[in-house]
Amino acid sequence: MAVRKSGPLDAMVGAKIRMFRINRGMSQTALAERVGVSFQQVQKYEKGANRVGASRLSQIASVLGITVGELFESSQEKIAAGNSPVHLLAEPGALRVLKAYLRTNSRVRLAIARLVESIADQKPIVQKPVVQKSVGPKSIAHKPMTKASVARLDTAARSERRSSRART
Numbered sequence: 320m321a322v323r324k325s326g327p328l329d330a331m332v333g334a335k336i337r338m339f340r341i342n343r344g345m346s347q348t349a350l351a352e353r354v355g356v357s358f359q360q361v362q363k364y365e366k367g368a369n370r371v372g373a374s375r376l377s378q379i380a381s382v383l384g385i386t387v388g389e390l391f392e393s394s395q396e397k398i399a400a401g402n403s404p405v406h407l408l409a410e411p412g413a414l415r416v417l418k419a420y421l422r423t424n425s426r427v428r429l430a431i432a433r434l435v436e437s438i439a440d441q442k443p444i445v446q447k448p449v450v451q452k453s454v455g456p457k458s459i460a461h462k463p464m465t466k467a468s469v470a471r472l473d474t475a476a477r478s479e480r481r482s483s484r485a486r487t
Contacts, residue, residue: 323370328391330367332376335390337365337409339383353382365409 340350347365351358354375363369364379371379380387408414420431 325367325370327367329370332371332390333365333367334409335392336361336371336379336383338414339385339389340365341409341414343383345383350379350382354378 340347347358347361351361354361355378356375360369364371376387376390380390408417420428423431
């Protein structure tokens with residue numbers, strides 16, 4: 320008897336199950352209960368570690384309110400695990416971020432994309448020791464400004480200007 324191993328198609332189907340489940344706001348436990356398996360089994364399906372049988376696939380699709388075919392869309396493409404949009408959307412929080420992103424205007428979207436890219440490309444910053452500066456009889460601690468702290472100050476200033484305009 321041949322050993323059945325899961326393959327890239329199983330991983331893609333699992334990622335789609337996860338994407339649709341998250342989109343429906345359903346937990347792994349809720350899906351598992353409605354399908355009749357443990358939440359650990361749902362985890363294995365979603366990771367592609369276990370293959371999903373035809374009848375179970377049909378049950379899952381029914382619970383998620385989709386067709387079985389939707390779980391196989393774009394299955395003809397070679398799926399690179401790290402670059403597949405389906406795989407990326409299956410990451411925790413990715414769909415929430417994308418939905419919020421779509422509620423913004425194009426200018427804000429560009430700023431968000433640049434911000435996230437700059438954060439992702441940053442190397443860890445080694446904190447420099449606090450430098451004491453003398454100002455008259457008192458001395459104050461001075462920390463170096465980072466891009467993030469400058470951005471926070473800029474955002475706070477804009478927010479303050481908006482609120483002062485609203486008051487007048």
